[in-house]
Amino acid sequence: MTSKWQCPAVMGRVGCPARGQASTASAIELGLPLLRPPADFALRGCCTQKTIDFTPSLDEPSHQRKLAQAEYFLSTAWRRLYKGRARVEGVFGIIKNPGRERVQRGQARIGGIAWMTLVLAIKASVFNEHELRAWHERTGLGPxxxxxxQPEPVYNGFAHLTQEQADAIDETNLADVHRRAA
Structure with missing residues (x-):
C-alpha cells in the first residue's frame, strides 16, 4: 500500500542543512532538533522534493507500520494514545458479532440512509443496554x-399451536377488539 510522506524539515518539525540555512536557523531559534543529512542528499527524493510516495517492503522490518508510529509500539505513551481507539474497535466487534447485534451488509433491506441510520441507532441502543446491565452485574453500582x-422477559421462541389453540387465541383477540369498539 503506497502512502505519501513529507520531510519533517519541510513540515517545520526539525531543522536540516539540506533544506537551507533558514531551516537550520529557525530550528535553533525554536529549540527544535537538527538533523544531519546524508552525504548524497542532493540525489535523494526525500531531500529535494516536497513529498515522496513510499511503498513498504514486506521483507524489510523497518517498513512495518507499527514501527513508523509517533510513539514506540506498546509503550506507556502509545497505550495512553490508543486506549480509546481500542475501546471503539471492541464496540464495533461486538456490534458485528453474530451472537449479539449482528450488524452486517445487506441485513436490513430498507431504502434510504435515514431508515438505515434509524436501524443502526436502535442496534447501538440495544448494545448500550447490554453494556449497562453487564456493568451493573459486575459492579453492583447504580439503582x-x-x-x-430489570430482567428481560423469558423468550422461548416460536410455539407450534394446534388448530384449537390458534382458534382460542383468535377468539380472545377478536373479543378484545369488539369490546374496545363498543
Missing amino acids: ADHPLL
Missing part, C-alpha cells in the same frame, strides 16, 4: 430499580 436493569 437496582432502574428500568433498563
Whole structure:
C-alpha cells in the first residue's frame, strides 16, 4: 500500500542543512532538533522534493507500520494514545458479532440512509443496554430499580399451536377488539 510522506524539515518539525540555512536557523531559534543529512542528499527524493510516495517492503522490518508510529509500539505513551481507539474497535466487534447485534451488509433491506441510520441507532441502543446491565452485574453500582436493569422477559421462541389453540387465541383477540369498539 503506497502512502505519501513529507520531510519533517519541510513540515517545520526539525531543522536540516539540506533544506537551507533558514531551516537550520529557525530550528535553533525554536529549540527544535537538527538533523544531519546524508552525504548524497542532493540525489535523494526525500531531500529535494516536497513529498515522496513510499511503498513498504514486506521483507524489510523497518517498513512495518507499527514501527513508523509517533510513539514506540506498546509503550506507556502509545497505550495512553490508543486506549480509546481500542475501546471503539471492541464496540464495533461486538456490534458485528453474530451472537449479539449482528450488524452486517445487506441485513436490513430498507431504502434510504435515514431508515438505515434509524436501524443502526436502535442496534447501538440495544448494545448500550447490554453494556449497562453487564456493568451493573459486575459492579453492583447504580439503582437496582432502574428500568433498563430489570430482567428481560423469558423468550422461548416460536410455539407450534394446534388448530384449537390458534382458534382460542383468535377468539380472545377478536373479543378484545369488539369490546374496545363498543
